[in-house]
Amino acid sequence: xxxxxxxxxxxxKSFNGVSVLMNVSLEVEPGEIHALLxxxxxxxxxxxxxxxxxxxxxxxxxxxxxxxxxLFNPKASQDHGIRFIHQELNVVPDLRVYENMFLGLxxxxxxxxxxxxxxxxxxxxxxxxLGVDIxxxxxxxxxxxxxxxxxxxxKALLHQSRLIIMxxxxxALAEHEVERLFSLMKSLKESGVSFxxxxxxxxxxxxxxxxxxxxxxxxxxxxxxxQHETLExxxxxxxxxxxxxxxxxxxxxFGKVVLEVRDLTCKGLFHSINFQVKxxxxxxxxxxxxxxxxxxxxxxFGYRKKYTGEIKVDAKNVQLNHPQxxxxxxxxxxxxxxxxxAIIKDLSVMHNMTLSSIGNVxxxxxxxxxxxxxxxxxxxxxxxxxVHNPNITIDKLSGGNQQKVVIAKWLEVxxxxxxxxxxxxxxxxxxxxxxxxxxxxLARQGKGIIILSSEAPEILKICHHIYxxxxxxxxxxxxxxxxxxxxxxxYATGSIKGGEKDAYQTKT
Ligand SMILES: Nc1ncnc2c1ncn2[C@@H]1O[C@H](COP(=O)(O)OP(=O)(O)OP(=O)(O)O)[C@@H](O)[C@H]1O
Ligand SMILES: [Mg+2]
Numbered sequence: 206x207x208x209x210x211x212x213x214x215x216x217x218k219s220f221n222g223v224s225v226l227m228n229v230s231l232e233v234e235p236g237e238i239h240a241l242l243x244x245x246x247x248x249x250x251x252x253x254x255x256x257x258x259x260x261x262x263x264x265x266x267x268x269x270x271x272x273x274x275x276l277f278n279p280k281a282s283q284d285h286g287i288r289f290i291h292q293e294l295n296v297v298p299d300l301r302v303y304e305n306m307f308l309g310l311x312x313x314x315x316x317x318x319x320x321x322x323x324x325x326x327x328x329x330x331x332x333x334x335l336g337v338d339i340x341x342x343x344x345x346x347x348x349x350x351x352x353x354x355x356x357x358x359x360k361a362l363l364h365q366s367r368l369i370i371m372x373x374x375x376x377a378l379a380e381h382e383v384e385r386l387f388s389l390m391k392s393l394k395e396s397g398v399s400f401x402x403x404x405x406x407x408x409x410x411x412x413x414x415x416x417x418x419x420x421x422x423x424x425x426x427x428x429x430x431x432q433h434e435t436l437e438x439x440x441x442x443x444x445x446x447x448x449x450x451x452x453x454x455x456x457x458x459f460g461k462v463v464l465e466v467r468d469l470t471c472k473g474l475f476h477s478i479n480f481q482v483k484x485x486x487x488x489x490x491x492x493x494x495x496x497x498x499x500x501x502x503x504x505x506f507g508y509r510k511k512y513t514g515e516i517k518v519d520a521k522n523v524q525l526n527h528p529q530x531x532x533x534x535x536x537x538x539x540x541x542x543x544x545x546x547a548i549i550k551d552l553s554v555m556h557n558m559t560l561s562s563i564g565n566v567x568x569x570x571x572x573x574x575x576x577x578x579x580x581x582x583x584x585x586x587x588x589x590x591x592v593h594n595p596n597i598t599i600d601k602l603s604g605g606n607q608q609k610v611v612i613a614k615w616l617e618v619x620x621x622x623x624x625x626x627x628x629x630x631x632x633x634x635x636x637x638x639x640x641x642x643x644x645x646x647l648a649r650q651g652k653g654i655i656i657l658s659s660e661a662p663e664i665l666k667i668c669h670h671i672y673x674x675x676x677x678x679x680x681x682x683x684x685x686x687x688x689x690x691x692x693x694x695x696y697a698t699g700s701i702k703g704g705e706k707d708a709y710q711t712k713t
Contacts, residue, residue, distance in 0.1 A: 208271035210235045210399050211256075211287075211368060216265035218251055220601075223593055225251050226262075226423045231401075233368065238390060238400040240410045240431065243420035243443055244633040245605025246591030249403050252420070253370050256401075257289030258282035286367035290357045292376065292604060298346035303328040305345055306360055331359045335389055351382035358389065368399045373604070375409060376631055379494030380659070387413050405605070405633055406660075407436050419443055444635035452686075453641055453667050460484030462520065463653035464536075464622050466505070469514035474500040475677040478514070482622065482653035487644065489656045489668035489685065492697045497677035498657055499541075502624055506538045507531040518622070537620035539612065541627040541657075547611045548599055555581045555595035558610050559617070584613035587643065588636050605631050616643055623647060624655045629663060641667050661693040675699050 211233040218226040226248045233239045241249050254260045256267065258276040266273050269285050276282045282289070296305050303324045312320040312327075328341040337355055345353060354374060361369050375383045390400060390413060402414055410417065411431065418428040419442040427442045440448050462481045469478040475497035482488050490498050504512050507525040516523050518534045525531050531538070540547060549557055559577050581595050588609045592602055599607055608631045615623075625644065629637040645667060648654050658664050664671055664685075671688050673681040673696040681696040695701035 208268075209233060210237075210270065212268040212271070213252070213256065214266045214268065216252065216255060216267075217263045218248075218255065218260065219263060224423055226255075226420075229265075229420065229423070229425050231418050231425075231428075233399050233401060234416075235367070235399055236394050236397045237416060238394055238402055238414045240414040240417040241401050241403045241420070242410070242417055242439060244589070244591075244635060245609065245631075246422075246603040247420040247443075248423040249420060250372055250603060253289060253372060253401065253403070256282065256287060257370060258287075259289075283364060283366070286365065287370070288357075288361035288364065288366035288368070289370045290354070290361070290372070290374065292372045292374070294350070294353050294357060296345050296353045296356050299344065301342050301344055302332075302339060302348075302356060303341040305356055306331075306341075306363055327363070328359070331362050334362070335359060349382070350377045351379070351385065354378070354386065355389075358393075362393075366398070368401065369393075370401045370403075372403045373405070373631060374402075375404060375406065381493075383409070405631060407440065407634065408662075410439070411436060421445065440634050443633065446635075448634050448638055452665060453645055457485075457669060459486050459669075460651055463518065464655075465515075465517040465520075467515040467517075469501070469504070469512060469516065471500065471504055471509060471512045475504075475674075478679060480672055480679065480682070482655060484621075484651045484653055485648050486670065487648050487654040487656065487668050487685075489658065489664035489671045490674060491658055491661055491664045491671065491693060492674035494659070495676070496674040496697070498674050499626070501674075502538070502626065502655070502657060505531065506536060506624065532620065535621040536624065537615065537618045537622065538624045539615040539626060539628060541630060547614075548607055550600045551598055553596045554590075554592050554599050554602060554610055557599045558584060558614050560614060580617065584609075584616070588613060588639055605633055605636070608632055609636060612640060616647070620652075622653045622655070624657065626657045627659065628656060637663075661690045661697075664693070665690065673697050 209232040213229070213231040216226050216229045229248070229252060231252070243249050251260065255262050256276065258279040258281050261277065267276060268274070274285055276285065297308065300308070306328045307324050312324050314320055325341040332339060335355060335358065337352070339348065339352060345356065358369065374386060378386065394400070404410060414431050416430050417434070417439060419426050419439060421443065437447065461484055463484050465481040467479055470476040478501060492498050503509055505516065505525060507528040507530050510526050516525055523530070523534045525534065555577060558581055578595070584590065585592065590609045591606050599610060602610070612628065629640055632640065644654055656664060656668060665688060668685040671683045671685050671693065672679050673683070673693055675697060683692065
């Protein structure tokens with residue numbers, strides 16, 4: 206039998222005496238897309254950091270084509286044909302595309318002068334192969350995220366990589382960008398390139414991956430072919446219990462209207478937006494990227510000065526020209542891209558969690574340690590946050606666990622209207638469910654909740670009403686109990702036109 210391209214054998218790794226990988230093995234064949242799955246903190250990124258030469262294993266061997274290799278630094282890993290595309294993309298925004306492609310490996314002539322034209326030509330050749338039309342001399346900062354990712358893939362091709370590791374590549378991508386990435390992966394696979402693919406979006410796994418390996422708490426719990434396994438089984442392997450796909454049913458005892466928006470328009474971004482949210486109600490907004498949803502809610506959170514129309518909170522007109530005004534009016538926003546927007550890296554996990562709700566743990570100007578610790582333990586338990594010591598800095602946590610800390614922080618903020626922008630980005634299936642239940646209980650307490658999400662299943666899971674946006678307008682207002690994913694997609698892509706269907710109407 207032929208040897209697999211990669212065989213990681215019995216890898217062990219611990220940090221400060223805490224084991225995070227125990228006897229983990231992984232095999233990847235040439236031309237295979239292999240999913241690496243597991244809850245937040247299971248050890249996926251750590252295993253890949255070992256393969257990428259970022260961390261050294263404490264024990265274990267790595268074989269490439271059956272030969273033991275020593276991946277003592279990223280360069281050594283790259284020399285063996287392995288390319289690690291981190292979630293935080295490593296392209297340099299202030300350099301041009303071709304400069305990024307050849308960074309550290311500039312082509313020079315005998316006199317040491319860089320061969321710009323040749324580098325540009327080679328860059329163009331590869332980009333053309335990938336079916337992307339960007340000028341090699343364009344500055345990377347001017348490109349969309351998906352193009353930045355394509356540059357990383359182009360770099361992998363330039364260096365003739367045989368295995369590309371992608372750690373949650375689609376988190377920041379729009380739907381059409383995901384499609385582009387997948388078709389690219391498929392064509393590279395045809396030419397024998399292998400992938401290790403990490404994602405918490407299980408529908409993507411079914412769509413693109415051939416095989417899988419599941420880790421739980423640093424141990425291997427299953428590996429095999431995707432086609433032989435149901436997603437339910439894989440989920441059970443990941444979290445150790447079954448997770449219901451069902452809609453979370455919850456009561457509809459709404460109170461008074463807490464937020465009302467009339468004819469809200471911001472030129473070029475969104476227009477004639479009308480909707481209302483009652484106390485106890487969970488309202489979802491979805492659509493494709495560029496639908497104006499983010500801009501609409503940035504406006505409601507006071508980020509945009511110029512808008513026309515009316516915003517009423519508790520039946521009173523408010524002017525929201527500054528985030529402070531929004532907070533004062535009782536509106537809270539849990540931002541997306543929380544890694545960039547909401548984490549203070551040098552601060553402990555516990556302080557990061559209690560930061561914005563400091564009033565809740567403070568007495569006479571002093572932070573009450575017991576109370577702070579109590580809150581921390583409550584959310585650690587509720588959201589299954591994997592952290593051994595609340596006093597370590599937050600950057601030592603896995604990506605998803607950092608997200609959970611930020612979510613916990615916002616769940617504490619006591620505003621009457623709460624807007625969640627992509628609340629479960631980067632969060633594992635088990636904790637997603639806990640977050641949904643928590644949001645439902647906030648609604649039961651009488652808060653008005655708005656959820657922005659690009660994932661229709663998420664919106665369908667808990668929302669009472671669903672608004673679909675398309676090119677800056679609300680094109681559908683659907684009943685959350687009855688709407689279907691197909692229907693939402695139809696409106697979001699513009700293939701069903703607003704008004705054609707008898708949409709559910711809220712009564713004023
Ligand atoms: N540099 C570090 N120092 C200490 N502990 C670390 C370090 N890096 C990772 N860990 C710990 O190792 C464990 C595994 O983390 P890892 O990042 O591999 O998880 P993951 O499976 O990638 O999770 P996620 O889905 O959240 O990204 C976590 O408990 C994390 O806190
Ligand atoms: Mg990770």
